Each structure stands twice: as structure tokens, then as C-alpha cells.
Amino acid sequence: MTAEVKQQVDKGEMLPLMEEFYTIQGEGYHKGKAAYFIRVGGCDVGCHWCDVKESWDADTHPPTSINHIVDNAIKHSDTIVITGGEPLMWDMNPLTKKLKSKGVQTHIETSGAYPLSGEWDWICLSPKKRMLPKAEVYQRANELKVIVYNTHDFAFAEEQAKKVNQNCKLFLQPEWSKREKMMPKMIDYVMQNPKWIMSLQTHKYLNIP
Numbered sequence: 001m002t003a004e005v006k007q008q009v010d011k012g013e014m015l016p017l018m019e020e021f022y023t024i025q026g027e028g029y030h031k032g033k034a035a036y037f038i039r040v041g042g043c044d045v046g047c048h049w050c051d052v053k054e055s056w057d058a059d060t061h062p063p064t065s066i067n068h069i070v071d072n073a074i075k076h077s078d079t080i081v082i083t084g085g086e087p088l089m090w091d092m093n094p095l096t097k098k099l100k101s102k103g104v105q106t107h108i109e110t111s112g113a114y115p116l117s118g119e120w121d122w123i124c125l126s127p128k129k130r131m132l133p134k135a136e137v138y139q140r141a142n143e144l145k146v147i148v149y150n151t152h153d154f155a156f157a158e159e160q161a162k163k164v165n166q167n168c169k170l171f172l173q174p175e176w177s178k179r180e181k182m183m184p185k186m187i188d189y190v191m192q193n194p195k196w197i198m199s200l201q202t203h204k205y206l207n208i209p
């Protein structure tokens with residue numbers, strides 16, 4: 001990477017772009033809604049069950065101009081989901097400012113482990129034990145989506161729910177490889193604790209990206 005490109009990446013004017021695709025939001029509150037996904041590379045949170053480990057090394061994804069990303073994205077949808085990787089490792093202000101100037105809805109999927117940047121219409125916070133979210137992300141989250149890998153994650157979910165704002169929607173989502181084991185426990189848990197809503201990775205059942 002040249003010094004010039006690095007400078008652009010540091011400013012959020014270019015981002016390491018892993019992939020982009022038009023699909024249906026599979027998870028959480030907006031499940032079922034058509035949206036264009038932009039997957040930005042780079043993550044050091046290190047979830048052992050992460051379903052996109054290829055995203056982790058930012059250097060393997062080409063630095064791409066946000067002008068190019070935005071011009072393409074708005075052709076496909078009026079709802080743009082920024083995911084990763086961990087998008088908040090980068091300055092999201094230039095990208096989201098440009099998206100908002102085009103009148104589209106900006107959604108983010110984040111662990112919240114890095115400072116909040118960007119103008120968001122919807123923040124999906126999926127906290128991770130290895131690197132807890134920043135206070136501002138808890139305050140601003142529209143949706144809390146806790147991944148359930150084992151029974152300890154119910155206690156983790158309750159701890160996390162204490163930290164988000166009052167209007168935040170609460171979701172439990174089974175870790176994909178443990179779904180057969182954990183879903184029956186999650187069904188019981190949600191029926192006994194109905195403030196929680198079950199989220200499934202429906203795109204994986206539908207065989208779409």
C-alpha cells in the first residue's frame with residue numbers, strides 16, 4: 001500500500017472492501033428486508049466461531065474509494081448494511097455522510113469494540129466477551145443481538161441488556177454450529193423471558209448470501 005492510499009484509508013475516504021451483495025437481511029429486527037450489504041475487511045476481535053474469518057486480515061482486501069462504493073450501492077437498494085469484519089475499526093463518517101446525501105438508509109452490524117463513527121439510521125450491536133462494546137455504542141444501539149454458543153451466554157446477554165438504552169430491541173441468535181443443541185434451550189429461555197426475541201440466520205436456511 002502506498003503512503004497516499006494509507007492516508008486515504010486512515011481518513012475513511014478509502015476502505016478495504018471484501019465483498020458487496022444485494023440480498024435479504026437475514027437476522028434481527030430487519031430480517032426479511034431487501035438490502036445491499038457492504039462487507040469491509042479487518043477485525044481483531046477474534047471470535048472463534050466467526051462465520052467470516054476471511055474478513056479479518058484487512059491487507060487481503062483492496063482499498064476501495066468510498067465514491068465508488070456509494071455510487072454502486074445506491075443502484076441496488078435504498079437500504080445499505082455496512083458489515084465486516086469490524087466496520088468501526090475504520091472512520092465511517094465519510095462513507096455514511098455520502099450515503100445519507102444520496103437519501104438511503106444506513107445500517108451497521110458491529111461488535112461495538114471500537115469508537116462509534118458514522119451517521120446511522122440503525123445500529124445492530126452484537127457484543128463480544130473478548131472485546132466489550134464502547135459506552136457510546138450501548139447508548140446508541142437500536143438492536144442488541146447476542147450470539148448464544150453455550151448456556152453461559154444467557155447470563156452474558158442479561159448483563160449486556162442492562163447496558164443498552166431503553167428502546168433497544170433485544171435478540172438472541174444461536175451460533176450456527178451449535179444451533180441444534182442451543183435452539184431448544186433458547187426457545188425455553190425466550191418463553192420464560194419474553195423481553196428477548198429469537199433471531200435466526202435465515203439467509204443460511206434460504207441459501208442466499
Ligand SMILES: C[S@@+](CC[C@H](N)C(=O)[O-])C[C@H]1O[C@@H](n2cnc3c(N)ncnc32)[C@H](O)[C@@H]1O
Nearest residue numbers: 049050051084085086109110111126174175176
Ligand atoms: C460477521 S459479523 C460482522 C460485524 C461485526 N464484526 C459483529 O460481530 O457484529 C455479523 C454478524 O454475524 C454474527 N455472527 C458471526 N458468526 C456467527 C455464527 N457463527 N453464528 C451466528 N452468528 C454469527 C455476529 O455476531 C454479527 O452479529
Ligand SMILES: Nc1nc2[nH]cc(C(=O)O)c2c(=O)[nH]1
Nearest residue numbers: 024025026027083109203209
Ligand atoms: N443475508 C444476510 N444477512 C446478514 N445479516 C448480517 C450479516 C452479516 O454478516 O453481517 C448478514 C449476511 O451476511 N447475510
Ligand code: SF4
Nearest residue numbers: 043045046047050085
Ligand atoms: S467481531 Fe464480528 S467479524 Fe470480528 S471475529 Fe467476531 S463475529 Fe467475526
Ligand SMILES: [Mg+2]
Nearest residue numbers: 051052083209
Ligand atoms: Mg453474515
